[in-house]
Amino acid sequence: MALHFERSEFDARMDRLQAAMAADKLDAVLLFSQESMYWLTGYDTFGFVFFQCLVVSKERRMALLTRSADLRQARHTSTIDEIIVWTDRANVDPTKALKDHLFEMDLLGGRIGVEYDTHGLTAQNGRLLDDQLRSFATIEDASLMVPRLKAVKSPAEIAHVRQAAKLTDAAWEAAMARIETGADEGEILAAMQGAVFAAGGDYPANEFVVGSGDDAMLVRSHSGRRRLEADDQITLEFAGVWRRYHVAMMETVVLGTPRPRHGELYETAAEALAAVTEAMRPGNTFGAVFDAHARVCQEHGMNGLRLNACGYSLGASFAPSWMQWPMFYHANSAIIEPDMVLFAHMVLVDPESHTAMALGRTYLTTEAEPEPLSAIPPAFLTR
Secondary structure, three states, X not given: OOOOOOHHHHHHHHHHHHHHHHHOOOOEEXXXXXXXXXXXXXXXXXXXXXOOEEEEEOOOOEEEEEOHHHHHHHHHHOOOOEEEEOOOXXXXXHHHHHHHHHHHOOOOOOEEEEOOOOOOOOHHHHHHHHHHHOOOOEEEEOOOHHHHHHOEOOHHHHHHHHHHHHHHHHHHHHHHOOOOOOOEXXXXXXXXXXXXXHXXXXXXXXXXXXXXXXHHHOOOOOOXXXXXXXXXXXXXXXXEEEOOEEEEEEEEEEEOOOOHHHHHHHHHHHHHHHHHHHHOOOOOEHHHHHHXXXXXXXXXXXXXXXXXXXXXXXXXXXXXXXXXXXXXXXXXXXXXXXXXXEEXXXXXXXXXXXXXXXXXXXXXXXXXXXXXXXXOOOOOEEO
């Protein structure tokens, strides 16, 4: 079996889930998030693009409903013994097969939590699910149950995170070796991703962001590549990935002579990152961390150049995004705890001068100040 943790690790996670279910008086939870399934059992697949569900009862019984293509995948990568295959055919409703198995598990009339807020459950399948369960059981939204549990990392997870951080630094070094006038964005991207793969890492849960010129002001990837010019700027947002665990980094590099605006934006971004790091301590809220970022931007007259969020939790992620709950935005009451892995990105974009500056690092929270996971310190980078 391709398990990345000891069985005792999965047992401890099940203990925590059972306690959360008991606190909410749930007889079972229906997990649709691939991240939740991976965290609880090791199940590793991109088959969540089709209907599948992991049922977990208060008696610790687990049953996976999936397609035939993922039967062997589940057996090979997970601790799940009970696997039910729903059959692909015209006009099939897989939620009917799920309801039938819930009946077999003696859950008729029970209180069942459902992970609604996930890419693993489409709106259409969610409606079909509700139609099946409405007369069968009491339904509760349990979307945040597992995300809350997995936001705090175990020592075994932190070991994977530290390995991912090494791959983040390797990708950055590969990029910096190729950033120069005339360099092709595609070649830089290939070198970064190649460094991760060569060291045994994984695909990221979303594409690396690589944009130069005016595209350096973007914070999303897009199709098409360009070559760097003599006076240019390039923004990179990327992650090292080890056993699905992500450690992200973000930087803007200036080629040739920096504009005065580059320096002004960097000064603000660096000060904001320092303020955010100082606020990233147990007992503070995620909203308070964002407010530290916003305060610095306001003091420098750059509030209109920032984003409305400045980071988020990281962990084991699947497509389409490595972003996890919770996020740094105003009034977010989620509390910072030790052993969280948090990515903070200071992104400033000045469309009038076509100038970009981004600075981002991933941290491990502790009982005091957070620990930067990258060995590469923030700096105003030029080529």
